[in-house]
Amino acid sequence: MNKRATAKDVADAAGVSRTTVSFVLNNIEGMRISEETRQKVLQAAEALNYHPDASARSMVKGKTFILGFVIRQEPDKAYADLLLPEVMRGISEVASEHGYHMIFKPVPPEDEKNSLTTLFLEHQVDGLIVSGPLSKDQEIVDLFNAHAPIILQGRIDYPNIPSVDINNRKAAEKAVNHLISLGHRQIAFISNASLQYSSCKDRLSGYRRALENAGIIYDDALVFYGDRTPDSGYQAMKNILGSSLKPSAIFIASDTVALGSLNTLYQQNIRVPEDIAIMGFDDIPLSKHLAPPLSTIHIPAYKLGWNAANLLINWLEQEETPQHDCILETELIVRESCGSRQK
Amino acid sequence: MNKRATAKDVADAAGVSRTTVSFVLNNIEGMRISEETRQKVLQAAEALNYHPDASARSMVKGKTFILGFVIRQEPDKAYADLLLPEVMRGISEVASEHGYHMIFKPVPPEDEKNSLTTLFLEHQVDGLIVSGPLSKDQEIVDLFNAHAPIILQGRIDYPNIPSVDINNRKAAEKAVNHLISLGHRQIAFISNASLQYSSCKDRLSGYRRALENAGIIYDDALVFYGDRTPDSGYQAMKNILGSSLKPSAIFIASDTVALGSLNTLYQQNIRVPEDIAIMGFDDIPLSKHLAPPLSTIHIPAYKLGWNAANLLINWLEQEETPQHDCILETELIVRESCGSRQK
DNA sequence: TAATGATGCTAACTCGTTTTAGCAAAACGT
DNA sequence: ACGTTTTGCTAAAACGAGTTAGCATCATTA
Numbered sequence: 001m002n003k004r005a006t007a008k009d010v011a012d013a014a015g016v017s018r019t020t021v022s023f024v025l026n027n028i029e030g031m032r033i034s035e036e037t038r039q040k041v042l043q044a045a046e047a048l049n050y051h052p053d054a055s056a057r058s059m060v061k062g063k064t065f066i067l068g069f070v071i072r073q074e075p076d077k078a079y080a081d082l083l084l085p086e087v088m089r090g091i092s093e094v095a096s097e098h099g100y101h102m103i104f105k106p107v108p109p110e111d112e113k114n115s116l117t118t119l120f121l122e123h124q125v126d127g128l129i130v131s132g133p134l135s136k137d138q139e140i141v142d143l144f145n146a147h148a149p150i151i152l153q154g155r156i157d158y159p160n161i162p163s164v165d166i167n168n169r170k171a172a173e174k175a176v177n178h179l180i181s182l183g184h185r186q187i188a189f190i191s192n193a194s195l196q197y198s199s200c201k202d203r204l205s206g207y208r209r210a211l212e213n214a215g216i217i218y219d220d221a222l223v224f225y226g227d228r229t230p231d232s233g234y235q236a237m238k239n240i241l242g243s244s245l246k247p248s249a250i251f252i253a254s255d256t257v258a259l260g261s262l263n264t265l266y267q268q269n270i271r272v273p274e275d276i277a278i279m280g281f282d283d284i285p286l287s288k289h290l291a292p293p294l295s296t297i298h299i300p301a302y303k304l305g306w307n308a309a310n311l312l313i314n315w316l317e318q319e320e321t322p323q324h325d326c327i328l329e330t331e332l333i334v335r336e337s338c339g340s341r342q343k
Numbered sequence: 344m345n346k347r348a349t350a351k352d353v354a355d356a357a358g359v360s361r362t363t364v365s366f367v368l369n370n371i372e373g374m375r376i377s378e379e380t381r382q383k384v385l386q387a388a389e390a391l392n393y394h395p396d397a398s399a400r401s402m403v404k405g406k407t408f409i410l411g412f413v414i415r416q417e418p419d420k421a422y423a424d425l426l427l428p429e430v431m432r433g434i435s436e437v438a439s440e441h442g443y444h445m446i447f448k449p450v451p452p453e454d455e456k457n458s459l460t461t462l463f464l465e466h467q468v469d470g471l472i473v474s475g476p477l478s479k480d481q482e483i484v485d486l487f488n489a490h491a492p493i494i495l496q497g498r499i500d501y502p503n504i505p506s507v508d509i510n511n512r513k514a515a516e517k518a519v520n521h522l523i524s525l526g527h528r529q530i531a532f533i534s535n536a537s538l539q540y541s542s543c544k545d546r547l548s549g550y551r552r553a554l555e556n557a558g559i560i561y562d563d564a565l566v567f568y569g570d571r572t573p574d575s576g577y578q579a580m581k582n583i584l585g586s587s588l589k590p591s592a593i594f595i596a597s598d599t600v601a602l603g604s605l606n607t608l609y610q611q612n613i614r615v616p617e618d619i620a621i622m623g624f625d626d627i628p629l630s631k632h633l634a635p636p637l638s639t640i641h642i643p644a645y646k647l648g649w650n651a652a653n654l655l656i657n658w659l660e661q662e663e664t665p666q667h668d669c670i671l672e673t674e675l676i677v678r679e680s681c682g683s684r685q686k
Numbered sequence: 687t688a689a690t691g692a693t694g695c696t697a698a699c700t701c702g703t704t705t706t707a708g709c710a711a712a713a714c715g716t
Numbered sequence: 717a718c719g720t721t722t723t724g725c726t727a728a729a730a731c732g733a734g735t736t737a738g739c740a741t742c743a744t745t746a
Contacts (some may be wrong), residue, residue: 006701006702018726019725019726023705026704032722034688034724037524051465051466053465054407054465055399055401055402056702056731058706059402060703061704061731064398075435075436079428079429079432080628082425084428086422089418090418102447103446104431105444106435120392121392122395123347123396134678208722231646234447291634349733350733351733361733363695363696365735367735375692375694377693377694380694395732396732399733399734401701401733403701403733403735404701688745690724690743690746691745691746692742693742694742696739696740697735697739700735700736701732702731703731705728706727706730709726710726713723715719715720
């Protein structure tokens with residue numbers, strides 16, 4: 001690049017001032033520019049292939065036009081989550097529409113560099129969407145209290161931070177109710193991640209409530225933990241099979257984790273759903289293609305991202321904090337892994 | 344935020360000039376600052392929670408410290424590709440290490456807004472990694488000729504643009520050779536995407552070469568097309584089964600696409616590998632968890648991203664164009680979907 | 687004692703925009 | 717013919733850093 005053209009170059013080429021160039025190219029209302037000058041400027045800009053410098057514009061506007069999308073997880077786990085791309089797609093679509101870009105970054109909770117805060121304080125981004133926060137996440141609370149535009153994709157034990165989420169507890173309850181309705185009473189649980197995460201805690205609590213409503217005694221021994229990866233599901237299922245427990249059904253609070261669990265079953269020649277019923281959660285795009293197709297809870301991931309981005313951009317442009325949380329509906333998707341479908 | 348603190352605020356608080364603040368905080372060599380002043384500045388910066396403004400820094404440095412990662416696909420297809428997260432992980436890890444951020448954006452080839460060029464000319468990014476370019480991609484060629492730092496993740500019919508890739512042809516050949524070695528001679532092909540993409544063309548050509556080397560006549564009728572999504576694999580497999588062809592094996596040039604194809608087979612009660620052998624390509628993280636675990640070609644996706652990012656950052660920091668392409672090795676992964684493993 | 691050198695700091699310019707305030711010249715009204 | 721308004725443009729001040737050149741002050745040397 002033989003140096004990018006600046007507004008000054010355009011001004012010189014068109015024989016006008018930088019100010020005029022700016023007025024013309026930004027279509028400023030109320031500034032009277034003759035049609036003749038306007039054309040001269042437009043042509044010069046075209047000829048020089050002029051594009052205004054983003055940093056310079058940012059500085060004077062006080063806005064970067066960049067959104068930060070942060071996952072509160074270790075990078076390897078963040079990228080393993082198969083629901084994530086859908087959320088990203090929702091965000092980036094809205095961002096593009098409004099002329100924003102998106103910086104994506106996994107920032108684990110124990111991050112000692114405070115990358116979340118830094119991202120905002122260095123003004124790399126205008127606002128943040130934080131996915132999968134911990135229940136207690138002081139960094140997020142501090143940022144919010146410092147008036148950082150921040151939208152949670154998930155829930156946190158602190159009021160008033162605007163969020164976009166599903167009702168994890170209700171959804172999990174729905175899932176387990178389905179299993180119960182099919183006659184299962186010995187139902188194990190594999191979590192999507194550790195209980196530090198609010199989504200985890202809520203799903204577990206939904207599982208528990210469904211059991212109790214059906215008069216089934218909740219048993220800690222039936223609860224196992226995944227970490228968002230298929231490998232963790234593989235291992236958890238091994239643990240279940242290796243134990244003396246003989247659940248007739250398992251509710252796995254993440255399809256991604258369930259993938260690994262299904263593999264364990266496949267390896268041990270245990271048939272799904274004939275020998276054991278498997279209920280997933282998330283409805284990742286490939287769940288319907290698994291063998292057997294996974295019954296699960298559909299999360300509107302794209303819409304989650306879409307809503308989060310819209311709330312955030314609205315906040316940025318209107319300068320007013322969103323007043324309401326946005327809770328999207330989930331849906332029980334019955335496929336074949338629970339055996340409820342007549343074949 | 345009651346307004347972010349600026350360098351001037353720190354200077355005032357510490358009772359020194361802005362220049363001194365800058366010298367202290369950036370640890371400029373050769374500038375002699377007394378330990379006393381240094382501490383005063385550091386304390387003031389700490390107290391005010393000072394973070395230098397990214398835009399301002401960008402402007403004066405002439406660098407944004409942002410890398411652009413662009414996928415040459417429609418957003419829905421880009422986000423459906425299950426290998427992508429691994430590549431992203433590689434890029435973002437290297438980027439983080441060097442103090443760069445990453446803007447991710449799918450930019451389809453027919454994009455009428457020239458988003459790729461704009462991203463660079465507006466100086467939103469310092470350089471670009473472009474994944475999955477078309478064979479002919481004039482916009483990329485133009486950018487490169489304008490000296491934009493750009494690394495391809497894939498190949499293009501134009502010399503000298505630095506790239507990180509695998510040898511798609513050789514890898515496909517390896518895959519098909521495996522099927523042939525198992526005795527298959529009627530082998531169908533489902534592509535990963537349309538032939539405009541170089542990776543597609545190369546995989547098809549590898550398939551063809553393997554057949555010809557084995558004395559098997561290549562037949563256009565056995566070639567089907569996917570579009571990177573499981574759904575396309577589902578449909579392509581239906582087409583195959585609906586035809587009069589009776590291939591004993593199918594090479595599917597994308598595990599993501601294969602997922603859908605496996606579903607078709609499951610639905611029609613066709614057993615893999617007993618009734619038909621399936622060979623994948625990509626080795627997406629979940630391939631080993633499928634039922635049956637998919638035999639495939641391993642692509643070092645993380646390393647692909649890692650190398651691309653390193654090449655690019657090196658280019659940016661050393662100001663010299665990389666001289667060599669970087670071709671990474673693939674590996675045949677034999678699992679169960681081709682029936683080669685004794686159970 | 688005066689010249690020289692090192693030490694410790696700062697004034698002022700730069701980056702490329704947007705935007706405010708205002709200045710000429712032309713058009714208008716009385 | 718003189719004031720007023722409108723039209724069309726520009727000078728200059730931001731924005732918040734990094735950086736160059738140079739100025740005092742104090743210590744050292746001749």
